[in-house]
Amino acid sequence: MTTEETAENSAVEESKGNKTRPRGRVTIFGTWCKGCGLCIEFCPRGVFEVNGQGRPLVAHPERCTACHWCDTHCPDMAITVRRLDEEEVEELEELSQLAEEGALPAGGDL
Numbered sequence: 001m002t003t004e005e006t007a008e009n010s011a012v013e014e015s016k017g018n019k020t021r022p023r024g025r026v027t028i029f030g031t032w033c034k035g036c037g038l039c040i041e042f043c044p045r046g047v048f049e050v051n052g053q054g055r056p057l058v059a060h061p062e063r064c065t066a067c068h069w070c071d072t073h074c075p076d077m078a079i080t081v082r083r084l085d086e087e088e089v090e091e092l093e094e095l096s097q098l099a100e101e102g103a104l105p106a107g108g109d110l
């Protein structure tokens with residue numbers, strides 16, 4: 001099984017009905033990141049966007065399925081992904097819902 005297949009399977013396993021639930025909290029250590037762009041290019045869920053310095057920004061944290069592609073491939077070990085427990089998942093979903101409704105600013109680390 002390839003890495004890509006593993007990531008896809010992980011995303012499918014985390015699906016609930018037609019909606020994929022958030023599963024991971026992503027942290028980037030900015031001083032370690034050299035801006036190679038691997039995580040931005042290959043995250044299967046499009047969690048990252050490029051910031052003004054060409055470095056990754058966790059722009060869509062609610063999309064992370066904790067597949068661990070990014071933290072296992074980052075050449076500088078500049079990313080950690082922690083799998084959320086059920087309570088944290090529900091909390092993140094509520095915050096995402098509020099952001100969608102305009103009650104909170106979108107993006108950033110929720």
Ligand code: SF4
Binds near residue numbers: 032039055076078
């Ligand atoms: S893979 Fe690591 S070094 Fe490369 S842009 Fe992402 S965080 Fe930075």
Ligand code: SF4
Binds near residue numbers: 065
């Ligand atoms: S663990 Fe990393 S690669 Fe996988 S979905 Fe989350 S941010 Fe993307």
